[in-house]
Amino acid sequence: MPELPEVETTRRGIAPHVDAARVTELIVREHRLRWPIPPELAEHVTDQPLLALERRAKYLLFRFPAGTLIVHLGMSGTLRALTEAFPPEKHDHVDIVFDNGRRLRFRDPRRFGAVLWQNGNPLTHPLLAALGPEPLSDDFSADHLAAQLARRQSAVKQVIMDNHIVVGVGNIYASESLFRARVDPRRAAASLSRIEIENLTKSVKETLADAIAQGGSTLRDFVDSDGREGYFLLQCYAYGREGEPCRVCGTTIQQIRQGQRATYFCPSCQH
CATH class of the missing domain: 3.20.190.10 (MutM-like, N-terminal)
Incomplete structure (x- = not known):
């Protein structure tokens, strides 16, 4: 998608x-x-x-x-x-x-x-009125994310994929953002410390900016307006790399299911 x-x-x-x-x-x-x-x-x-x-x-x-x-x-x-x-x-x-x-x-x-x-x-419009802030805008800040994560016991990956909290953090980019922030995707959202929230906010912005620079991801049949494929998946640290060594520490990347979606993470880097 x-x-x-x-x-x-x-x-x-x-x-x-x-x-x-x-x-x-x-x-x-x-x-x-x-x-x-x-x-x-x-x-x-x-x-x-x-x-x-x-x-x-x-x-x-x-x-x-x-x-x-x-x-x-x-x-x-x-x-x-x-x-x-x-x-x-x-x-x-x-x-x-x-x-x-x-x-x-x-x-x-x-x-x-x-x-x-x-x-x-x-x-x-009803499809747009209730959406959260744009992730690359100043409205998506550590303060905003901290307020949204507080008292939420759902897994943090599920929370940052909620378009009412922040738009555009799809499954690929959630896994990659959490890897960059060194946060376990299974953790309760409310358990993140302030520094972890700041790191995650920064990682979301950097991950999406990098994906845009690479033309998006090649997943199924996505191509851009000129028919060219995106290349972000070629540089993923976690997503789609189950069974492969982590590019940072060498630990085997694992896959689990969260909300009917595949989640990829490094059990050593993300804890």
Whole structure:
């Protein structure tokens, strides 16, 4: 599933192609995504100039004078910038055509993605209104994380993956952040000391920044807007390395299940 780094990589990849361009046509070949594409969507965006392309959590926000187009890639979606009107393939559900000759093509084999519209402030949309702070922003601080972890007995990995607490810390990045902070993913959230919380806050920021710099992770069929794979998984310390020696101490990396998700950790480095 594309996570925050993959979505940010997509945003950075397509933004230069459509910045300040005007939509000339919206082509919808399949309305049945996770939520049906609004039938009036073409009326909202046609002839509208793109004011900005932003990201909130894993949602892409196309800001137009009349409102905001909200796009979510779901589990298998991609959004690519095309220079020509190449023939669409089976799972190419939506094209956004611009007056500069570019078009954005939304492909989603599993159809768990979304293409929605919001009048007014997009951050008030029900999908976005209750989200926690962006991990790379100043709003995500040790003070904020300490307040969220206090009195929570759930495993710390589960807590930092909660989008109400901080957005974008998916399964890969939670395992890697906890390794960098030298925190056992099984520990109760409330048991972390202040210095451990400060280290974890810093590690979350560094892990996600590194993943964005590497173009995200190659997991299943994720590619960025130009069709290139992400490479963050190649430098993981814990995730996906069960049975392999820890790159820091040589201890065998272990895997457990937490909340139906695989968790990887070093029992020596993380305690």
